[in-house]
Amino acid sequence: MAKSIRDAYGEALVEFGKNDTRVVVLDADVSSSTKSGLFYKTCPERFFNCGIAESNMAGIAAGFAATGKIPFVNTFAVFITSNGLNAIRTFGSYSELPVKIAGAYGGISDSFDGSTHHSLEDIAIMRALPNFKVFCPCDETQTRWLVKHAIDNPDPMYLRLARNEFPDVYKRGQSFEEGRAMIVREGKDATVIACGLMVSNALKAAEILERKNISIRVVDIFSIKPIDENMIEKCARETGAVITAEEHNIYGGLGSAVAEVLAKKGIGTKFTMVGVNDRHVGSGPYDTLQAYAGIDAYGVVNAVCKLVECN
Amino acid sequence: MIKEKEIKKLEEKCLKFRRDVIDVLHEKKTGHPGGSLSVCEILTTLLFHQMKNLNPANPLHPDRDRLILSKGHAAPMLYRGLAELGYFPVEEMHTLRDFGSRLQGHPCMLDTPGVDMTSGPLGIGLSASIGIALAFRLDGRKGHVYTVLGDGELNEGTIWEAAMSAAKFKIDNITAIVDWNRVQLDGTTDDIMPMGNIADKFKAFGWNVLECDGHCVKNLCDCYDKALAIKGVPTVILAHTIKGKGVSVMEGKSAWHGKPIDEDTFALAMEELGGR
CATH class of the missing domain: 3.40.50.970 (Thiamin diphosphate (ThDP)-binding fold, Pyr/PP domains)
Structure with a gap:
């Protein structure tokens, strides 16, 4: 567990x-x-x-x-x-x-x-x-x-940090490097760049999308500052679409940080952000609030399908 | 007990420092004269009489006493004292607030040798002092922390959070000194935010309270000694001062909190401070 x-x-x-x-x-x-x-x-x-x-x-x-x-x-x-x-x-x-x-x-x-x-x-x-x-x-x-x-x-x-249990993404003992994002699932049609809870939500979304023959790369960008600019550039160039995913307002957080990098590098990739859409979400069970805010796995799926043709 | 001869020397230093600070603030046409003049004896007695293990050759000596000027806008007077001690050349005072100067508008611990803690935003210096005092205790160090607060600064809620936590942690290696000049930026403290009985407030928060004439070298030094003798509770010295002390037209006037010094006022100040 x-x-x-x-x-x-x-x-x-x-x-x-x-x-x-x-x-x-x-x-x-x-x-x-x-x-x-x-x-x-x-x-x-x-x-x-x-x-x-x-x-x-x-x-x-x-x-x-x-x-x-x-x-x-x-x-x-x-x-x-x-x-x-x-x-x-x-x-x-x-x-x-x-x-x-x-x-x-x-x-x-x-x-x-x-x-x-x-x-x-x-x-x-x-x-x-x-x-x-x-x-x-x-x-x-x-x-x-x-x-x-x-x-x-x-x-x-x-x-x-966060209150709840998050599914294990890494094996015990995995080491990391500051400023170095991790590819946690390979894919070719689009990249979801996520942090925190949204890494496992993105992985769930990738499973759902796989059934629709959409192949999603999932990147865990736990180091938001400094940020892995090379990884962002590589994913944009290799998969042609970038979706950021964060448990945060869509303004000023991970999505903004990734957009800054893409703009600075002049990369005109397809791009959208998954996050809480500039509002407050009130009380309730964690999964209900995630669904309401559009940041659960289905929120990520919907965002991907805005950029990539899904059946 | 401080000797008469030393008192005289410190008083002479204060006169010189007042003159030099007014000179620089007049030259730069920016900075805070009122609070610099009111805190002069407090800072001078601390730096030149009270504090232990200050060493400009080794400004980060771990056993040095610490000085936290929480009312950071009085930076010019702190800088003048540090320069006299040899942390940097006295001539560097003329770079005050210049672009690239080590003497920033408010004290910065990274830029200025001898500055123990950054300050400027009011209300947070006492909290930082508590962290230093607790670290001293954990490491068994003898250093003492002197924290200089403004009376206007006491409006800040964080001061009272810090006050209650100092009592909780039984901190006796901090002496706080309030530069009680009764004037803040917009007017008198009674008009802007009456603090009522400050002594009673600190007592209610668990502090030992001393009061003195904040322009009397002997009075201040006696209070520092008394504070060091008190164990198990923090001590605050309420030092009664006059904002703008030493320049008649500035005394007690909120307008001189942070106003550029005009030629007439400068001439009068130099005359009154024995500069001409």
């Missing part, structure tokens, strides 16, 4: 942080949700619960980072990228301090809590901050790698 992204994250914090005294973990009273609480159980002396005060937490993290520590900052993605942003911008982006901002419950994964708790703009916000790197893992194995990478790499980073 696949593991939830939050469990994978919390366990990785323990695994890679318990013996590294540089690692400190902060939370804003949601450690049982973000699973940063697992680190508290193992290393209580390096865990700091800052209460429901995200702005202060982000500032405290910066102080740690300025004093040789590697702080992991935990709360819901929507709250840290709004209430915490001033300190994140001043100290992480401008002062290049190695803060690791972990946005839990990204996208609509906190589905029942409703639109106030969904995060549809965090990738856009964090991508716009100079010096910040932005990642969105798609399964347990990649999440574990990402935590290790965040410890080993001195840049300010945003880790866009």
